Amino acid sequence: MRKLIWVTLVLFAGTAFANEQAVQGQSLKVKERLQVIELINIAAEKEQVANPEPLDAELLAILEEAEALEEGQPTEQAE
Amino acid sequence: MIKRVQRHSKSPFARKSELSDDKTMNGSYQRCRPTAYFIWASLTLLLCSQAFAEQYRFDRPAYLGNAELLPNWAETLARHRSQKLQIDTCLVDEKLCDSRGLKSLRHILLRAADLEPERQFSLINRYVNKRHFRRDRAHRQLSAISEREEVFRSKWITLLEFLRRGGDCEDYATAKYFLLRELGFPVHDLRVLVSYDRKVRGYHAVLAVRQPDDSVWFLESNGSIIRGKHRGYHYIFAVNEESVWDHDAEKG
Numbered sequence: 001m002r003k004l005i006w007v008t009l010v011l012f013a014g015t016a017f018a019n020e021q022a023v024q025g026q027s028l029k030v031k032e033r034l035q036v037i038e039l040i041n042i043a044a045e046k047e048q049v050a051n052p053e054p055l056d057a058e059l060l061a062i063l064e065e066a067e068a069l070e071e072g073q074p075t076e077q078a079e
Numbered sequence: 080m081i082k083r084v085q086r087h088s089k090s091p092f093a094r095k096s097e098l099s100d101d102k103t104m105n106g107s108y109q110r111c112r113p114t115a116y117f118i119w120a121s122l123t124l125l126l127c128s129q130a131f132a133e134q135y136r137f138d139r140p141a142y143l144g145n146a147e148l149l150p151n152w153a154e155t156l157a158r159h160r161s162q163k164l165q166i167d168t169c170l171v172d173e174k175l176c177d178s179r180g181l182k183s184l185r186h187i188l189l190r191a192a193d194l195e196p197e198r199q200f201s202l203i204n205r206y207v208n209k210r211h212f213r214r215d216r217a218h219r220q221l222s223a224i225s226e227r228e229e230v231f232r233s234k235w236i237t238l239l240e241f242l243r244r245g246g247d248c249e250d251y252a253t254a255k256y257f258l259l260r261e262l263g264f265p266v267h268d269l270r271v272l273v274s275y276d277r278k279v280r281g282y283h284a285v286l287a288v289r290q291p292d293d294s295v296w297f298l299e300s301n302g303s304i305i306r307g308k309h310r311g312y313h314y315i316f317a318v319n320e321e322s323v324w325d326h327d328a329e330k331g
Binding site: 037053065 | 151182187190202204205208209247276279300303315325328
């Protein structure tokens with residue numbers, strides 16, 4: 001039991017002293033990680049699935065009306 | 080009976096010849112073996128499924144810092160904020176919409192406001208995915224982080240820029256993000272998640288949406304909505320208006 005307590009105390013002490021160096025190391029690590037993230041080229045293209053998320057009639061109607069507005073066609077829906 | 084089994088066999092898969100001829104023991108051996116195989120097979124399947132279906136969770140300890148840390152993304156957020164006035168003005172009065180794209184956007188937002196969340200996801204996902212896919216040309220810029228070298232960076236664009244000319248997967252995800260924010264979804268439930276997609280062998284972006292039960296849905300650019308069962312992704316990083324999360328560093 002005494003050994004266990006001593007081991008625990010030693011471990012906690014090590015953690016406490018390590019904290020200061022860990023903070024400095026952490027900011028360098030953040031910068032390194034940001035540099036890696038910055039270089040990622042997000043370019044994957046996924047093929048459309050054969051059965052996309054099905055939409056009900058109301059949602060399809062909303063999309064059709066939006067498309068008509070974009071093409072400059074008059075719609076029945078009054079806003 | 081149990082002790083005799085242990086003395087004569089090292090595992091449940093022990094050969095029949097290692098055991099005694101006792102009929103009772105053979106009977107119990109016969110009953111144990113299929114059960115043991117079943118348990119082994121179940122555990123193997125469970126481990127394999129976990130390996131290939133790593134669920135994304137919003138509570139992963141991967142916070143890297145403020146969204147401003149990523150210059151490319153921060154610039155996009157700033158441009159979106161400056162363009163938001165056009166969207167807000169258009170929402171108030173259709174006559175103030177200065178483009179057909181804005182009129183279409185206005186229609187979608189006003190109609191979507193009356194829908195339940197799940198139908199909002201479906202509508203927004205389809206509305207954005209219908210847009211023209213246009214691959215970014217990674218452009219060469221001075222690294223805003225190292226400030227020394229030139230690097231090739233993907234260009235993130237705003238909602239209005241996307242509606243005008245289309246984009247690629249991160250633009251689809253970003254557009255969905257801004258649209259759901261316009262519909263009132265909280266910022267802490269939305270992330271643009273970049274991962275390495277093993278199926279297409281490339282970096283891919285989706286919009287991740289946290290649900291009330293803490294499951295996460297992916298609004299994909301291929302027309303699907305993945306509800307809580309994410310397969311084939313190696314998560315790299317995620318962003319929203321407030322923060323950046325680094326998932327690749329979680330693995331040490």
